[in-house]
Amino acid sequence: MVSVEVLLEDEGANALVGWFAIGTMLLVAGLSVRWTAYLWGCFAVVTAVTAALPPIATRDWKCMVPWSLLVAAAAALLAGAVWPVVEMASFVVITLLAVLVVAEVVAFTPVEMSVRFAVAFAVLTALAVEAVWAVGQYYSDLWWETTFLQSQTELQWDFVLVTVVALVIGSIVRWLGYFETPGGSSA
């Protein structure tokens, strides 16, 4: 098996953009709390922490996944904070967070996986995050009097939509060659 790696041209420049994205995520978190959108705030913090985990753990500020993913996630978080009625934003962030986790596992741990498995696993991770998100929505409704879960059917459609979005974004990630094998090909 030729294992996937995440390849970077210029680590410094990449990291700068990455930190900027993380900063934006934290900004979104602050705004969300201010606007009493506590669950979204938690979401933004979790994403920011996940993105900052490699540099913090390795004490190397340059140690980051390629910037495009972090910027996309920050943008989606911002969009979801500013236009909370657009549910699509949460599905996109969920999927991007999943891709981020897989990217970090592939780049910074001894785990090895093929490109195909990395993408498939990212989709599964998105479903896993959605499960956590659904539970979060439930308790947010309970404790903070939000109205995330209106009906069972709506929740079930959420599951369907997340799956679809995850498959679409997964295909895009694969097509973009975000995960590559060292030969340069995206198998």
Added chain:
Amino acid sequence: MPEIRQNSDLLVLTDARERWVVRGLQAILAAIMVYGLATGQLGMASNGALTLSVTFVPAILQRTYGYSMDVGLVLWLTIAVVLHSVGALGPYRDYSWYDNITHTVSASLIAGVGYAVLRALEVHSDEIDVPKAFRGLFIVVFVLAMGIVWELVEFASVVVSDMVGARAPLIVFGIDDIITDLLFNTAGAVVVALWGTESFRGLASFFRRRLRRSRGR
């Protein structure tokens, strides 16, 4: 019916006895299916058929990958689907506590299947190489994801049976039910993750030795 050769980490049943128990349980499921067909209750029949086919997954895994699932796991899987299937006949409605039993059981069922799939992939495919320390992450993700897939299946089965006019084989009882399922799932995932990373191995062999000693073996 395949030979399940690999002995269990946790059970002390012999292979032959385990096989008989599983066969007996499969017979119950087959009976439910046949009864449903005979009395024209399509919901019950498909219930029996679906759960019966799930019990053949270990056999398929073995045929395709040469992977012998842990005997205890096979038994657990079979018990879980039987509880589900029998429950749909009445106990779910008649006894509110039955739900709690099956929640716990089905959560570990999904967890067990997730674990089995991961192990099969790891051992018999080139796609992935996971050091033991990281296995927990993969198991948790697999199990949670499969929980969502299960919800999708339940959703689809209701939609389909509505269209066909039959009574749904799997019934969902509202948001609380779904969330409870997901929570139990997570708990099951964590348990299986710990089991998978062999945090329980010491415990399991300790009990096994005690049992053997007490039986004078």
